[in-house]
Amino acid sequence: MEEVRRPRGRPRKPVLLQAEPGLARLGLHERAVQRLRGLIVGGELPAGADLVETDLSAALGISRTPLREALKLLAAEGLIELRPNRSPRVTELRPGDVAALFEAIAGIERATAELAAHRMGEADLAGLRALQTEMEAHHRAGALAPYFALNHRIHGLIVAGARNAPLRDAHDALHARAELARRRALGRRARWDESVAEHRAILEALEARNADAAGRLLSEHVTHTGAALLAGLCPPAATDAA
Amino acid sequence: MEEVRRPRGRPRKPVLLQAEPGLARLGLHERAVQRLRGLIVGGELPAGADLVETDLSAALGISRTPLREALKLLAAEGLIELRPNRSPRVTELRPGDVAALFEAIAGIERATAELAAHRMGEADLAGLRALQTEMEAHHRAGALAPYFALNHRIHGLIVAGARNAPLRDAHDALHARAELARRRALGRRARWDESVAEHRAILEALEARNADAAGRLLSEHVTHTGAALLAGLCPPAATDAA
DNA sequence: TTAGCATTAATTGCATGCAGAGCACGAAAA
DNA sequence: TTTTCGTGCTCTGCATGCAATTAATGCTAA
Structure with missing residues (x-):
């Protein structure tokens, strides 16, 4: 059905983003939201990309718990789509x-x-x-x-x-x-x-x-x-x- | 400063809500969102009430992890307010x-x-x-x-x-x-x-x-x-x- | 008696562990 | 060769554990 189907996971984006010295007083999940939002609208995370929690958490240098909170928030914004027991996907704009x-x-x-x-x-x-x-x-x-x-x-x-x-x-x-x-x-x-x-x-x-x-x-x-x-x-x- | 100041925590609301047979196919955090939203707009959780994670998770019969995800979403809706290292509070409408x-x-x-x-x-x-x-x-x-x-x-x-x-x-x-x-x-x-x-x-x-x-x-x-x-x-x- | 300080209990924030679900791959049968 | 079922692996969902932070409390001193 999908033409851009990643095998199962592993977009293997070595994003590696952390250490925001300026706004360090915020919670990890909030920093993750901002960072991910920037990556998505910036195009580094292209539409349709699978967001594997393990990879993303490693790339951001945080654990899965605050990352998952961030993903829920981004889904509420409509930037990503959450599917039960599946990797979230960057929303495809039709x-x-x-x-x-x-x-x-x-x-x-x-x-x-x-x-x-x-x-x-x-x-x-x-x-x-x-x-x-x-x-x-x-x-x-x-x-x-x-x-x-x-x-x-x-x-x-x-x-x-x-x-x-x-x-x-x-x-x-x-x-x-x-x-x-x-x-x-x-x-x-x-x-x-x-x-x-x-x-x-x-x-x-x-x-x-x-x-x-x-x-x-x-x-x-x-x-x-x-x-x-x-x-x-x-x-x-x-x-x-x- | 606040007139309605709970001592530290423990609103001790024995809410005890769980087991939604109809919509059981949703994640726990989503059910928690719906339930808490209902409790807030229904007035069971009055404005200004402290939402202690441990108590709420026990009352809802879930662990703190999905509860915290639900709280983040409710905060995004403006129904509750999150403060760093403090119990979230039901938003007071001025x-x-x-x-x-x-x-x-x-x-x-x-x-x-x-x-x-x-x-x-x-x-x-x-x-x-x-x-x-x-x-x-x-x-x-x-x-x-x-x-x-x-x-x-x-x-x-x-x-x-x-x-x-x-x-x-x-x-x-x-x-x-x-x-x-x-x-x-x-x-x-x-x-x-x-x-x-x-x-x-x-x-x-x-x-x-x-x-x-x-x-x-x-x-x-x-x-x-x-x-x-x-x-x-x-x-x-x-x-x-x- | 009151102001200041150390102590202590409680709660949040985050990390990790474990079970269940889903997909891919491969083998076997038609 | 094509289809179907079995097997294994990966990933999500949730629970739990631990450290840091905070506010309340009791104690000491002025």
Whole structure:
């Protein structure tokens, strides 16, 4: 059934990651969550990979107990799938999942934008303006790499501006998976132009404290982004110049 | 600092819950999650209660390992709070949290209603109509208890009608905490009348496939519900309209 | 009597051990 | 050659054991 079927286990990824000096005050399971999340969205643990507890615990330098706790948490985020008496697997994003994901993010970010339009302070808006300026500079310079980082920070600032912990948490949980989809279909220059323009419009709506417009624009922006990702992901044909 | 400070541990709740014959095919940690969630939203485990691993594991008839996995998941849901080297505590809902919670639910349900307006089949709508009719019957009869169950099912049907798993998951995660707030402030007869009427308007919007109206009405409905709960919870005085 | 300190009991965090389930491989039969 | 059953190994799920951390308690001294 599956084309990418590992024999039984043993993806044999010599990941070997431990010793996080900065954030050492957290529990092992929490560090494992962060590390594994990074490995998954970073692509080091590819979609469909089997996560064998013994190997992973050895690679992370921890025992299976905190690792299993971390795996449960990642499964709750949807990054991996748990199957009874089977190795957990890194979730495979099907096009339908990506579409649903961005629908959900669009809805949540619209709600945050509407709240943020009323609740962001001038300092917040100034920060957003600065990021927008920086982003446009990168855009003009053609620096695509920093764009993603800026994009992430801008969306995060708007979400934080809503001052709503549940919405923030829900957004963060979905964002990891969205990042996972994002790295599959990057380099869409045309979409990049649109995206920067949309961000500017969103900023202006927030500055005008226009909640409806901010929410609508941000929702549409996320929807467009999702559609672009989906287009670059689902039918990769029609560009078979190779 | 805390008024409800248990000595050190030992809430000594002889909960003693296990042996779920129906859903025996799930892992122990998952059953523990469901059971504990029920105990928390049901009020058997009151807000602020210390959850000592040894006692709970004995009460549930499982060992500490799956229990700890369950506790991590409940903490991710926000139902309990984990503190380093301390017993987890059932989360105490402050008024600000309730307000934020219902803001978030309003935003998410609006998104689901907009999608559901396009995606619900005639069968779904028929089911909604039946529930609405039943609800109105209970309303006329003054049966308050079934109202909550119907209300829950109606909102669940709309959320399911959106055909969006991430939104459904996010909604479910928040819903447990909302239920927790709900059982604190019940018996608001006036709000009950409004609520039934709002539900009817939402149903009509969905039947008309009017996504904007459905989303707006449902969002407002949830907001009103949250406000009513908050009013019955935070300042029980100052009910000017009474 | 009160403040400070050492002691002690209890609880969490993590590691390890063991039994059960599932898959792969191989042998035997059609 | 293909199919089916048996065998063994690996991995998960759960329980238990041990050390570190914490808070309560009793003691001593001012």
